[in-house]
Amino acid sequence: MRQSKLLVTTLREAPAEAETASHQLLLRAGYIRMLAAGIYTYLPLGRRVLRKIENIVREEMELTGAQEVLLPSMLPAELWKESERYEVYGKDLIKLQDRHEREFVLGPTHEEVITALVRGEISSYRRLPVTLYQIQTKFRDERRPRSGLLRAREFLMKDAYSFDTDWEGLDAAYVLMYEAYQRIFARCGLHFKAVQANAGAIGGEGENHEFMALSDIGEDTIAVCSACDYAANLEQAEVNRPAAAVHADLAERAAMEKFHTPGLRTIAQLEEQLQIKPEGIIKTLIYEGDGKAFAVLVRGDHEVNEIKVAKAIGVNEVSLADYSDVLAAAGVESGYVGPVGLQLPLVIDAAVAAMAEGIAGAGEKDYHLRSVVPGRDFPLEHVADLRNAVEGEACPKCGNGVLHFHQGIEIGHVFKLGTKYSEKLGATYLDASGRSKPMIMGCYGIGVSRLLAAVAEQSRDDEGLIWPESLAPYRVHILQMSAKDTEQTALAEELYGELTRQGIETLLDDRDERAGVKFKDAGLIGIPVVLVVGKSAGERKIEYWDRRSNAKEVISSAEALSRIIAAHRK
Amino acid sequence: MRQSKLLVTTLREAPAEAETASHQLLLRAGYIRMLAAGIYTYLPLGRRVLRKIENIVREEMELTGAQEVLLPSMLPAELWKESERYEVYGKDLIKLQDRHEREFVLGPTHEEVITALVRGEISSYRRLPVTLYQIQTKFRDERRPRSGLLRAREFLMKDAYSFDTDWEGLDAAYVLMYEAYQRIFARCGLHFKAVQANAGAIGGEGENHEFMALSDIGEDTIAVCSACDYAANLEQAEVNRPAAAVHADLAERAAMEKFHTPGLRTIAQLEEQLQIKPEGIIKTLIYEGDGKAFAVLVRGDHEVNEIKVAKAIGVNEVSLADYSDVLAAAGVESGYVGPVGLQLPLVIDAAVAAMAEGIAGAGEKDYHLRSVVPGRDFPLEHVADLRNAVEGEACPKCGNGVLHFHQGIEIGHVFKLGTKYSEKLGATYLDASGRSKPMIMGCYGIGVSRLLAAVAEQSRDDEGLIWPESLAPYRVHILQMSAKDTEQTALAEELYGELTRQGIETLLDDRDERAGVKFKDAGLIGIPVVLVVGKSAGERKIEYWDRRSNAKEVISSAEALSRIIAAHRK
CATH class of the missing domain: 3.30.930.10 (Bira Bifunctional Protein; Domain 2)
Structure with missing residues (x-):
């Protein structure tokens, strides 16, 4: 294809709506x-x-x-x-x-x-x-x-x-x-x-896997084990459940104690103002599912995984209650809700159940409780894995490796x-x-x-796209530096003709444009092999530009042809 | 492909909605x-x-x-x-x-x-x-x-x-x-x-051609010259305009005469009851275009071409007025409308203009006029080609051949x-x-x-479809008569394997069905070459069924293979 005929217009700047x-x-x-x-x-x-x-x-x-x-x-x-x-x-x-x-x-x-x-x-x-x-x-x-x-x-x-x-x-x-x-x-x-992935709206309870192209702009977080082949969407990634704590000394433990925490409604505030570590806090969140309110308990350093919660209580979807709904359901504003004495069903993450004691909202504005003991001060009836995995924690499959997080673009799904x-x-x-x-x-x-x-998204550099051989719109891009130079025309046309005869898809930049424009466009378009036919055309020499490595070398046109043909036959 | 795995279910009867x-x-x-x-x-x-x-x-x-x-x-x-x-x-x-x-x-x-x-x-x-x-x-x-x-x-x-x-x-x-x-x-x-075709809703006034697959069920009629390369959609086909009649004797001609035609409202009735030839009748039809009514005059044996009428008066579309609109516009019911004294614009087909005289509606219920002379009894101001060509008339292009009509299915259009x-x-x-x-x-x-x-539609017989080589879903259909016969299995599999290796798309009917079912299905499906592996499998003989000619001959499997491979390589 001759570029002078091809419907391709390169743009200096991308339209404002394009972010990635x-x-x-x-x-x-x-x-x-x-x-x-x-x-x-x-x-x-x-x-x-x-x-x-x-x-x-x-x-x-x-x-x-x-x-x-x-x-x-x-x-x-x-x-x-x-x-x-x-x-x-x-x-x-x-x-x-x-x-x-x-x-x-x-x-x-x-x-x-x-x-x-x-x-x-x-x-x-x-x-x-x-x-x-x-x-x-x-x-x-x-x-x-x-x-x-x-x-x-x-x-x-x-x-x-x-x-x-x-x-x-x-x-x-x-x-x-x-x-x-x-x-x-x-x-x-x-x-x-x-x-491993979650089924989502498509439904079905069976096994399913997502195929994720790894990319920082991916909207999915995936957890991958450093040791074994475990990999899961964070939505789905299991966590190692701690061994159920054995608290034989429940009775001997310190009793709960209420303390004044005016204006301290978030984990971050408690940590900053009172030097309480998040992992020592029991976070109580009010959710709604199927029209009913219930409380989810996770450790202060953990995130609720709503898909796990929905599965645990057997509904399709759950959603976090808003401020007024929390007040209505728990009788206190959010930030001070706690499990002790709460008149709502409790769904408790395994990590909370395993705590010896913790700090929780007191169910009363501006107060928290310390020395709250799970199983003593609130019942451990419904315990499950309800939280997102955390980067660096042990692999739920092999137990040896640790989980690393990546961002991914979902490109395939099997169900x-x-x-x-x-x-x-x-x-x-x-x-x-x-x-x-x-x-x-x-x-x-x-x-x-x-x-x-x-x-x-994966295959590009500062100059532009870089296509893999298998997907490149053309395999070879010939740039003729000067459209009016007869020696360049002769060599460029000879190369174009020979490659085309060999069945190798070739784009010939035969436009009457400046060399700089042609280089810039070739960089943007990203055909993997670029042959630059310039001043040495009379000596049958060209520049061979490997767009992937960006290495450029001057070789004979015959050498360039044989390289390309050999690679094509593979 | 093995037919036992292929998603194809043949039906004994077509659903009622299928007519063609x-x-x-x-x-x-x-x-x-x-x-x-x-x-x-x-x-x-x-x-x-x-x-x-x-x-x-x-x-x-x-x-x-x-x-x-x-x-x-x-x-x-x-x-x-x-x-x-x-x-x-x-x-x-x-x-x-x-x-x-x-x-x-x-x-x-x-x-x-x-x-x-x-x-x-x-x-x-x-x-x-x-x-x-x-x-x-x-x-x-x-x-x-x-x-x-x-x-x-x-x-x-x-x-x-x-x-x-x-x-x-x-x-x-x-x-x-x-x-x-x-x-x-x-x-x-x-x-x-x-x-040659009409542009229709796509618009534009330029040249355009339709490609018509010839078929009796086609909704388009096309006129084709017996001598030259002229071919046009009937919507578009021009007609040879008769030389303008020279009626020097207008004054000497007999005067119009009204006669009683009770209940005779159609050309067919006039012909049948009064033995008047349709070509001697002036048919007056009321049309509407752009909200205005006007009369179109064609000979009794001709059909109005609405596309030509619309072009002649410069509107997008015209439509035949219904009974009440005719009555309102012409002051008389349809069947008795005539051009003489009519208070509507007249658009007159050239063949009417060329008539020496004719019979027309009298503009009065139950009466017609005879000896109506165009140009004397009504004005010939707007004369144009307004009618469909008629089968057998002279070609408008070469004048030598005559027009034959075919039905066609529009499969392509260039504009x-x-x-x-x-x-x-x-x-x-x-x-x-x-x-x-x-x-x-x-x-x-x-x-x-x-x-x-x-x-x-074009390529079929009583048994079913018959695909041309270029479009057939498979090139060869092997029917193994008995799925349980080991000799048949051996030969069918050998043929299937060899054809597949040669890159020839082959369907193997390996189903455990009766021979009659297999023949019937193969006839329906219409793959051009059918190889029947039956009782002579032990002698390496098969029946070669050419689905196009329906010729069947017993030949060796080697001969069948070499025929198919030779045809494939062409």
């Missing part, structure tokens, strides 16, 4: 353009990268034996009502009516449609298992679209769904998909981790859905003895367009 | 399923065919130098208001609001988006021309979705847009695209015609848009002397999913 590096560079280098918040056009360079990702995903899906389908985007609302997600999904779900006022949604995911499809196609165990996938546009009306393709409202996904007769079959399908994901992300040149959808939508099969059973499902997603941005 | 053969067969053979009216899922077989069409389209687009982009489906309504199509498009346009109540439409076509994109990217003549294309899902809320993929509400299209500095450039882009379309449809094995969108949306460039000018645009569409159905 990948978003800025994809805009500046002319890969994407915003049409509306969270809605993007792919220009020719961006489309080429997207297509390469699609091809890798498709190849690896086919290798697992998954079969490609294409489901619609306009989905009858009834299906979503059947699965009970029409309301649950909230405002992220885009709803519309057709000309006859029939209700539809734009598919943000396709569990309902695929389950309804398979229930119509398959009725016998003999036609299972089957795994279906598609690469398709999804719609999700994000409250706050951001970071370009990383959190968009219209985006490209690969979604796959497996259907099995038993859990062993699901396990096998899951492993196949998990391994395919490892290969896909490796082929895309990503640094990533597969981590054991089980029978959640097959039961709701009636996707059953007859087993060998003629009994009707629900199919056992898994679902497996990759954010194809998000993956593009994740690679851009 | 392609729709019935694509459903019965397990290529597609309906999710809602006009909204379809592509099952694995259908997805494979669709992908082959996409690949052919993409290859041919790349050969023209067009660059692939991907535009969003969710489009801000403002853009459509800028182009003034937001209202014009009517109920076919699917409208929605996001969570912030901002208005969007689901793109049925992308002139607005691409024009707005290019106006932002290109400002100088030096970066033109450029042609961009995409393969993408479109949404059009058809009033009456029908014939499966032929008239769907969600469908796959290839749309391309060219941007030039001058009309010669547009002509060149148009020819490139026209020729690419010829190659695409030929590669898909279609019988088709490129015909010279000119500056309609670039002016409305401000897509201008600076020419070499620094003057700002609107870009000259063309647009070029192919109904990718409709094309699939058009091929199915």
Whole structure:
């Protein structure tokens, strides 16, 4: 392709709305353009990268034996009502009516449609298992679209769904998909981790893993063991539960004592003003779940993990009570709430249960209690793991390593859905003895367009993007320094012709622009090998610029060709 | 692929809503399923065919130098208001609001988006021309979705847009695209015609051609010359205008005479009851356009072409007045309206103007007039070509051949848009002397999913579908007659393995089903070469079934392999 013909306009500055590096560079280098918040056009360079990702995903899906389908985007609302997600999904779900006022949604995911499809196609165990996938546009009306393709409202996904007769079959399908994901992300040149994760709105209680591209701008925190292979989303990461404390001396311990703490409502204030260590404080937080208030107790140096709390009390979601609700439920303003004498159910983190004694709110404005003994001064009826893991603590799996934290961008997710959808939508099969059973499902997603941005986020430098070979829009970028120099034209055209004949995708910068502009644009666009045809063209010498190492060396054009062709054949 | 694993369920009967053969067969053979009216899922077989069409389209687009982009489906309504199509498009346009109540439409076509994109990217003549294309899902809320993929509400299209500095450039882009379309449809094995067409709602006054797949179920009628290359949509087909009649003897001709025609309101009734030939009758029809009524005069044996009428009077659309409106406008009920003394503008077809005399409504209930002389008894002020061509009449281009009529399915359309969108949306460039000018645009569409159905409609027999090599979901279908026969298993697996190693896509029917079921399904599915591994497997003999000719012959498995491999290498 000749750059003079290519629809690529590089920008000196990124538009103000672009905050992350990948978003800025994809805009500046002319890969994407915003049409509306969270809605993007792919220009020719961006489309080429997207297509390469699609091809890798498709190849690896086919290798697992998954079969490609294409489901619609306009989905009858009834299906979503059947699965009970029409309301649950909230405002992220885009709803519309057709000309006859029939209700539809734009598919943000396709569990309902695929389950309804398979229930119509398959009725016998003999036609299972089957795994279906598609690469398709999804719609999700994000409250706050951001970071370009990383959190968009219209985006490209690969979604796959497996259907099995038993859990062993699901396990096998899951492993196949998990391994395919490892290969896909490796082929895309990503640094990533597969981590244990929480199911979220998609539901199902089964095992699931997220694939996280490691990046400081990632919105997820993941905990990774320094010694074993344990890695989990912080939302999900278990913690080593301390051995239940044995307090044989309960009776001999000092009695509780109230003390005056005017205006000291936070852990930080108690620490600063009274030199009390946070790990010696019992933090009492009022939550609501399913319309009922309850208290969660964690140590002062720990954070409540709301997903764990919700699981512990068996509801979908919990939320922290606001000031007035705390006052109404606990009879005292927040900051002075404590477990002693509190007329609310107590849900207690294991680390609190293990404390010999601690300081807690007194349930009375401007007072705290010291020498509060768990199990003596308040009951230890409901103890569970309710807190986030803390960086540096021991690994919950091996116990030897310690947990390190990383930020990650979720690029893939594999789920054991089980029978959640097959039961709701009636996707059953007859087993060998003629009994009707629900199919056992898994679902497996990759954010194809998000993956593009994740690679851009990881693979760049001050000059611009640096694509891995596998995804680069072109493999070689020839820069002809002077468009009017006949020797340069001859050599540049010769190289361009030869590479093209070899089937190596090449972009030739034949524009009548200054050398500085061409270097700057090549740096931004990020094709991995750049050949600079300049003053030494008459001696058949060019500069070979390895965009990854940024090493530049002057070599003969023949040497450059043979290097590139050799690398291409590998 | 092993058929025992493939998600394909054949149906004995097509669902009642399927009327056309392609729709019935694509459903019965397990290529597609309906999710809602006009909204379809592509099952694995259908997805494979669709992908082959996409690949052919993409290859041919790349050969023209067009660059692939991907535009969003969710489009801000403002853009459509800028182009003034937001209202014009009517109920076919699917409208929605996001969570912030901002208005969007689901793109049925992308002139607005691409024009707005290019106006932002290109400002100088030096970066033109450029042609961009995409393969993408479109949404059009058809009033009456029908014939499966032929008239769907969600469908796959290839749309391309060219941007030039001058009309010669547009002509060149148009020819490139026209020729690419010829190659695409030929590669898909279609019988088709490129015909002159009407621009319709997409607008623009320029030249445009439709590509029509010939088929009895096509909703378009096309007129094709028996001698020259003339072919036009009937909507658009010109007719040879008769030489203006010279009626020197106007004064000597018989005077008009009123006669009684009680209850004879139609041409057919006049012909039947009074033996009046239709070509001797002047038909007077009341139309409305832009809120005004007027009369259209055509010969009794001719049909009004509403598109020609609208063009002749300079409005977007005209519609036939209903009974009460005719009465109000003409003062007499329809059937007796005539041009003599009528207080409405007359728009007269050239064939009427050329009549020496004729019979017309008298403008009075139950009466007609005979010996009505055009130009004497009513004025010939507005004469134009207003009628549909008639099968068998002389070609308007060469005059030698006669017109034959065919039915066609529109599968592609190429348009010279000119500056309609670039002016409305401000897509201008600076020419070499620094003057700002609107870009000259063309647009070029192919109904990718409709094309699939058009091929199915053309290529089938009583047993089922018959795919051309280029689009077949698999190239070879091996039927193993008995799943339990070890000799058959050995030979079927050997053939399957060898073909797969050769890169020839093969479907192996390894199901434990009766031979009759396998033959029936193979007939339905329509893979072009079927190898039947049956009783002669021990002698390494198979039946070679050419699905196109339906010839079956027993040959050695080696001979079958070498035939298939030789054909594949061509």
